[in-house]
Amino acid sequence: MQNWIQQPNNSLLMLGDFNASYYTFPYEVDPELEIIIKGQFPYARYMSFTLAGQLDNVIVTASDKALIPDPGSTNPFLPGANWNADNRNYTIKIRSTAPPQGSEHFVPEAGNNVFYAGTLKDGTQNSFGLIGLRIYVPSIGYDKTGGVGLPKITYCTAKKDYKNTNINRFINTTDPYNPLNPTSVNDKEVIIKRCCCETVGQDCDIAWNRIGIIATRLLQPDLNTIYMISEQIQRDSCELLFIRWKAPKFPDTYHNTGLIGNEDMRYWSISFVSRVGLLGLYTISDFQAVIDKNGYVNLVISFGAPRPSFVTAENEFNWIDASNLPLIPLYLMYRNNQVSQNFSYTAKNIPEGQIVPPEVMGKYYPCGKYVNPRYFNSCCYDDTDRHSKNKCHY
Template sequence: MNMIAVLRRVLAVAAVVGSTAAPMALTPPAQAGPLTDCGWSRRIGADTLNVALPDTFANYWMAAVPGLPAEGLTLRGRYPHGRYISFTSYQGSRTLDGLDDLRIDPDPGSVNPFRPGADRAATERSFTVRVLPGPRPERPAPNTLYADSGVALIIYRVYRVDEGRDPLGGEPLPEITVHGADGPRALPACTTAKGAIDTSSARLSGGQQLPPGVPGPDYRVWSKTSGDGVFANPDNTYLASHVAPRAGQVAVVRAKLPTTPGTYRGQATMTLAQLRYWSMCSNELATTRVSACVVDDETPVDERGWFTVVVSDRADRPANATRYCGVAWLPTAGLTTTLLMRNMLPDTVFAHSIQRAPADDPAAEMGDYYPRTELRTTAEFEGIGCGN
């Protein structure tokens, strides 16, 4: 079975934002023969395999290694030119372990460009990560990811690559070597059929019931979620809300934008900031498709550091919902749109991140960083003019 078939099987059992759905099991690989005879899948993302609520400014690759031996496997690669990378292991679609770039030590003589103050353009930038079977111990080994011994399911993420770089940030995919009793075995590159995959069938199962905690019909309420259950990134925490503007209406979302490090223009060093990464995305919850996202370094802010994001049907987009007018815009995604606001890796001194907010009342801790939503007509918003 090639990797695309694996992705179809795995993604078919993924459903809504994780904290809002009951656990779902992956079909045991023994019933379907070998899962894969190759390494990383084709690139996963909004323009290729649009499922599991991807971020349009991130790229994803998946590897599935059945029967992970006790000796594990190694991932040898080079740090990309981008904002963030990580490796995450899963059991089915639920997160087991994660290893973000700050915790990936470079090989001797190399530089980790993601650490504050490091040279982002360093030529020597190699790393080695070990993947071992079993749960993450209380004192994990350095540069080690822990995975399911039945199926070592791993996702490699690369966020916000530098301008002019390919989706991998100008570096190749890490080499995967499986270690076993018969010695090391390098997994070859996967070959896949051309063309995108129709993933519209990846929906909630017929009997699936959404437990309490799902954002309700009140568009003013944003609920905290980890996203676990749809191949979530453990370095992100989210606020989720539902909006359903009628014809001629727009949803207007405003809040203060956390600071993030500048990387897209090829800045020389990674600087400290309140978050590593921020985005807001428009999603269709039933299919877990993303419609579009706005990202931190492209989101305009006013003199106080506040952003304005307008969400509407394309036909109702206000004329002043443009970056020139200081307004970001997102299209709706079906009759009801799920908005997800991401906070990644908050700095220890940033007290207003989603991660540090109480689940029952995130607004209380987030203050100005908690989004406020109101509904207006398109004409009313256009009446504000440019530079609101």
């Protein structure tokens, strides 16, 4: 038996989100041994296993919906599946060999989902690595494992001359969603009650990039997630950072409602992170955010400036006082997890490390503007009055 090692949310290994739990265990490539993992699908938003090789190179990620359950069990992460199914078992095997010719490093099969750890993604020999387990947003009433405990890990003698006879049964694990009512950026919207909101989305003050190639190779990202990172945030006690964007549709698994199939993505969140190591410092995610009647998130961030009286949850605003975060350069990370094939408003096609143009994401682009606190009391704000040396004008 082997035990899982819990990783903190601000671990250097996992690009942590504060609404997720992270676990790893190390392995060595040994043709004489086979690692068997037996677990249950959790009552949670998302689960995945990541196989990383030497030097932390990520080889492959298998998400919850890609795992074929044991015979007689149900995978509740498929659209329309029974979310509360009693039998929800799966089995994973990790083999110290290269994948069969023409196969990927992960091959799903009922009761026999296989990772091949003998080679890295580029085909070079692998000697050791880590298995990472992620569990996002346990449903209300369940613990951080989603109410099913951690999977059991067992080492067994490997079968000699093993051949995968089921390669031709390799299933297409791409997103099966077929949205019943896809969102369009051209949808007619209700007029926003405060005109100050209407100006955000134009002439954004902060730029976003796809996360760089070093992070995607060394920090064990989930390969089913699109990561965007902002430029450095200005920490000005005289101003607020107002970020507004259209909220992608997500499943309400937090309240124990299963996946329907018309979701834009499985999960999204914005986290404060450090420059070095992209350590997570704070997260606000989809189920925590107030979403206004037009489907937008209105996020106001303070670094010491007072909270305007109008900026309340009742008025459809989200407020974060970031003045108590560590006094280091701060960045924001926006993650989109398991995006539907029918949802195109992401940075998916932007090369790693490149700037994400706002027009690529349209209204779903998190557009940030630095504003004076009284901006929310009057839309006739004079931008020239933002500063007067060391004095704040409210």
